[in-house]
Amino acid sequence: MSEIRTRIAPSPTGDPHVGTAYIALFNRCFAHNRKGKFILRIEDTDQTRSTGQSEQDILAALRWLGLDWDEGPDMGGDYGPYRQSERSAIYSNHIETLLQKEKAFHCFCSSERLDKVRLQQMEAKQQPGYDGHCLALSKEAVQEKLDAGEKHVIRMKIPDSGECVFTDLLRGEVHINWEQIDMQVLIKSDGLPTYHFANVVDDHLMAITHVIRGEEWINSVPKHVLLYEYFEWEPPVFCHMPLLRNPDKSKLSKRKNPTSINYYRAMGYLPQALVNYLGMMGWTMPTGVEKFSMDEMTNALSLERISLGGPIFDIEKLDWLNGKYIREDLSDEEFIAEFANWAFQSEKVEAIVPLLKQRVERFSDVVSLGQFFISAGVQVSVESFQHKSLDKDACLKILQFSLWHLESVGNWQRDSIEGKLQELANSLEIKIRDFLFPLFVAVTGKAVSISVIESISIIGLDITRARIRSAMAVLGGISKKVAKNLEKEYKQLS
Ligand code: GLU
DSSP: OOOOEEEEOOOOSSSOBHHHHHHHHHHHHHHHHTTOEEEEOBOOOOTTTOOHHHHHHHHHHHHHTTOOOSBBTTTBOTTOOOBGGGOHHHHHHHHHHHHHTTSEEEEOOOHHHHHHHHHHHHHTTOOOOOOOGGGGOOHHHHHHHHHTTOOOEEEEOOOSSSEEEEEETTTEEEEEEGGGOOOOEEEOTTSOBOHHHHHHHHHHHTTOOEEEEEGGGGGGHHHHHHHHHHHTOOOOEEEEEOOOBOTTSSBOOTTTSOOBHHHHHHTTOOHHHHHHHHHTSSOOOTTOOSOOOHHHHHHHOOGGGOOOSOOBOOHHHHHHHHHHHHHHHOOHHHHHHHHHHHHTOHHHHHHHHHHHHTTOSSTHHHHHHHHHHHSSOOOOOGGGGOOSSOOHHHHHHHHHHHHHHHHTOSSOSHHHHHHHHHHHHHHHTOOHHHHHHHHHHHHHSSSSSSOHHHHHHHHHHHHHHHHHHHHHHHTTOOOHHHHHHHHHHHHHHO
């Protein structure tokens, strides 16, 4: 049998997500269990959302977890380039093939027309999707439009009846009606491929044998298998992993649980414990042991034994496991080394020291002044938020609005954070000093401390979010109804 090849294909559009690490782990363990290769491919065809910074962060986070790869954009390999933005010529050649085979077609419909069609379909309670308007164009008409430089996309043809049947390793045969499948855009009007097209072409050209990915992609498989059929390629084995869930069973989201790998790193989890925990999502070792290394998982993994019940990402359980690793695996010397490594990460310390130096008289002051930079959280009570002109509801509103506003800071630097918060204070017509008060308390635990904006820029969005959220809980939280009203008010502001 040919070499087993698996891949993780992150889109570099945000923080490195624990879900990416979870999928990477299963791909890596499976490939290495079969003496195959694990590949990292960057899917950055969405040029408006992809950033080089996010790519670097994802690579660094995966590497921190020990989830390194055999081929990838940073190290090359026989099947490169491994970054989709460098593979444009490949997609252009391949779309030509599909056009020639008449499996794909040019579509010149305006977005206004598409919106109108969609609206009509929704009103008629039909499945929304492209209505095939441009399929009726003659070859000559298409050529004329192309010669005139008319804006267009390229879509794939879809059978108009019958069903697509494919096999998923964990679910067996899956049936999906073609009527439910849209005539997917393969090449966008900017000439770049969509996820579906680039993903299939690359999986084939990179000789991927097993596509192991999150269950959210299962409804896309019909488009993918159809593309394999159009190209006359053999499709890979599909295995859709169960989605990670919050303790309330909803899909894991940063609104309820920190999802960035950077958060877990900043909070002082051991990478091997986090990897072990992710390995427990949907998988149990044949022996039933809960603590196992990546090598042990690699030796034991069989995909068939993955369970489809939604695995819960529960921080309390992770804490328990991490504590077990600290107690059982670290000698005192190793503990000191690991702790120092974590606490004195050079970048963070370099940012904190100038702030502390101005304010301390003795080294022993450093701990009380600076502890909020590294502690898991801060101790606050309702009384901590007492203020001459802001009541509890005003504090809650400022915290919630600030959180929403901070989410939209693109470049996480002191000045942009300050600009954002100032802008919010202005629109709320609250003096900046008063406005910052609840944030000060939530983030630093005190009403007066090191500049809160400086502090937020150092501890990062994930920890800031966690602190704001826990402060809101201390203040009694907000009901769904109040949240809805606040959201409305916030939208009007921006
Ligand atoms: N780029 C996709 C993602 O970000 C990859 C999905 C897949 O593995 O096919 O999840």
